[in-house]
Amino acid sequence: MMNEMAQTATLPESGRRIGEVILDLKNISLRFGGVKALTDISFDVREHEIRSIIGPNGAGKSSMLNVMNGVYHPQEGTILFRGEPRQQMDPHMAATQGIARTFQNIALFKGMSVLDNIMTGRNLKMKTNLFQHALFWGAAQREEIEHRKKVEEVIDFLEIQSIRKTPVGRLPYGLQKRVELARALAAEPTLLLLDEPMAGMNVEEKQDMCRFILDVNDQFGTTIVLIEHDMGVVMDISDRVVVLDYGKKIGDGTPDEVKNDPDVIAAYLGASH
Amino acid sequence: MLYREAGQFKASYEEDQQIFPIRQDRVGMAVLLAFFFLAVPMFASQYWLQAILIPVLIFSLAAIGLNILTGYAGQLSLGSAAFMAVGAFGAYNFMLRIDGMPFLLGIVLGGLSAALVGVAFGLPSLRIKGFYLAVATLAAQFFIVWALVKFPWFSNYSSSGVISAQEIQILGYAFTTPESKYLLTLAVVTVFALVAKNLVRSTTGRRWMAVRDMDVAAEVIGIRPMRAKLSAFAVSSFYCGVAGALYAYTYLGTVEPEGFNLDLSFKILFMIIIGGVGSILGSFLGAAFIVLLPILLNVVMHSTLGSAMPPGLGSNLELIIFGGLIIFFLIVEPHGLARLWQLGKDKLRLWPFPH
Known part of the structure; x- marks a missing residue:
């Protein structure tokens, strides 16, 4: 060894x-x-x-x-x-x-859309705070768009464009697994x-x-x-x-x-x- | 035919992020706002303004508060009325004890006091969940009302424990007529509803929902459940607090701690269950339903049966029908009126075609 x-x-x-x-x-x-x-x-x-x-x-x-x-x-x-x-x-x-991961039993956020699930994967990279979110103006909106672009890249990469606004609970099993991978990838992990x-x-x-x-x-x-x-x-x-x-x-x-x-x-x- | 998004293309993410991505919705919202801001104060009677519209708006705000906590962050709470009490008594004391305190700042400070108290009573949520947490928030409900009665300082040593709200003045203008109070309430509620919508569609809201849906997965992608839960408690209590302050200042004028009892908390909980858990629109629909339905029933009963029935029967029959209707609605649409509205819109999009 x-x-x-x-x-x-x-x-x-x-x-x-x-x-x-x-x-x-x-x-x-x-x-x-x-x-x-x-x-x-x-x-x-x-x-x-x-x-x-x-x-x-x-x-x-x-x-x-x-x-x-x-x-x-x-x-x-x-x-x-x-x-x-x-x-x-x-x-x-x-x-x-x-370090990002996926789970054996799908651990997606069932009540959220595919897009929101993947956006959540980028939450650590989001720097704006609650008060800026409350206004949704300026920095908060810019940040949202900037990360949306990254998320769209992941969506393109995994070929799930057509379901981006669908609530994940409605997706078939195979696609849910793919969305979970997308959420992990959105964090741009090294491992x-x-x-x-x-x-x-x-x-x-x-x-x-x-x-x-x-x-x-x-x-x-x-x-x-x-x-x-x-x-x-x-x-x-x-x-x-x-x-x-x-x-x-x-x-x-x-x-x-x-x-x-x-x-x-x-x-x-x-x-x- | 009229309600369709065909031909409306989104060329940028800004456009895709709009609260109302479909043009017809935006127009509808503008018409609705114009109606409530312009037409209603001109034509509505004093009774409608003071006894129906103002309480509906205030309860909507409280329901948004509870919806943030329960619907978005998944933390069940039975203490909403107590947080409203903190807001009402907080605003009262800030305006009483600080000379020249502006009204709007006063209610915001009242809301902030409620937020602080809410965070303190939200601490158990870090260890307990679901129904057990609901029972823990009962402690807030009973403790706060008890404390407001026990320490007369809060009600400025009034012998009955009742506080009388000071006159509302903003920039020298006194809000004394029902029309002006209605417009003030409507403006505050509109701004707060917009802020709530912004919060739930941003990272803050996604963190709340992530913790609600799957807390282990949320933690693994770097969300701190503690922060998410406590921020939800803070924002939720802030909303309830502001609603409580408005309840005292624009609606009743005089309030006592016992007015904010468990019944009121349940009422707000029913509003979000009937209106739609996890929906800002649902908060408004639920509040309107719970406030308006008893009045409607009362009117219908009196006009149909009139004096034919014994006086005690009428009010009891009202309660029975009210309860029956709630059960009926929950069976027909367990996700609330907001979902019903959503389904209706989806159908309308395709109408007159079946698919």
Whole structure:
């Protein structure tokens, strides 16, 4: 594992360059009372890569994401983000540092339109205050328009122009997932955490979502950490894969290495792979 | 045929952001404002102005306040009447104790006192939600009314606890006639409704709604739920406070703390439920419905049945019909009159075609 960390790989076919380690998790342990959700897990995420976390249900994948963006606080272990160690952090701090995420169960703001949902994603970049909003004149309006332009770029990018004024509650599942991605992208994150972005989708929707994830990674250089159960997708788009089982790390490496790892086959992939 | 947006293209985001993006709506609003500002004071009777229109406007303002908190920020509250009391007694004391306090500044200061109190009673919302929070806001309702009675300083040691609002004067002009009081109330309510609309369509409003719809997701994209909730409590109580000050100054003239009881809080809550939770328009519709319907029922009953029925029966029958109508409306349209209006507009857009 140390050797693998030492080398900096490039992927010539897309021209994007895998950079330095951006997020380094060391010996993370997370317990809820007596239940050990994560035990002594260490891995890192490099800049611009697509890093997947796989494992059977209950392996601790979502807990891992929650640790990364400060929703859960591990009892042991250290997390280095851009080389800076962090102890206690809340999701708000994670967001200010440029970490955005989507949820396994869609967590959109149901009563708001698609546009408002995505605009909310930019709230950290909004500097005007309540009193300026009350007047909706001058700075507040300028800011609203400036951010609207950015949001429209995201809308174009994800091809959801036709639904921008629709309340999200009325959208089909696949599109809701896409809007949630749009809301995360609107924050222009450096690190994007995706929790099962393709769960419950049909083949076409999955293809679209894969394309968007690859495009985000390619065009914006966003680092992506991905949890997904569709092994075809994971092995196809990931640069490196980490495998969890019962809160322990059982494998880590490129898709090919992981695919052929006997422990991973036994725990998750099954013999037919 | 008349109400259609076809051919109205938005070429800039400014145009797309308008409160009324469809031209017919803008014209309609202008006509409506002209009607209420010009025609009504000229032709309406004193009774209509003083007993119907002024209270409808004031309750609309209070309902907007509660709608900001409950409809937009998702925090249930049963303390609106108490915040109105703070506004009324606050404005009274500012104008009583500071010489030459301008009227409008006085009611704004009354509103600000209510905002402060509202934030204090909003603190439990950081830990508790839903019905439990509603019960916690009951504490505000009872405590504030108790405090206003208990400490006679608030009512300037008046023996009955009743305060008599000072005469309203703005720039030397005394507002004594019902027409002038109506226009003053209408102007204040119009400005505050516009401000409320601006707030809910900006980042502030989106933060409130985000916390209402999914607080965990809101936190993950960098919204501080604490700030969002407390700012909603502050703005909401400010609106209720200003409404309370107007209630004392332009509507009743004399108020006592017990006038701002739980019944009034419930009344305002019913207004937003019937009018439409999370809608500024709904606040007006709900207030009009709750104030006007009993009067309408009364008129209808008297003109149809007249003196044929025993006197006690009439008022009870009114209450029964009133309650029945509320239930009927909630079954037909649980999202309130504002949604009904929206559906009607959507239908009108396509009319006379079915799709």
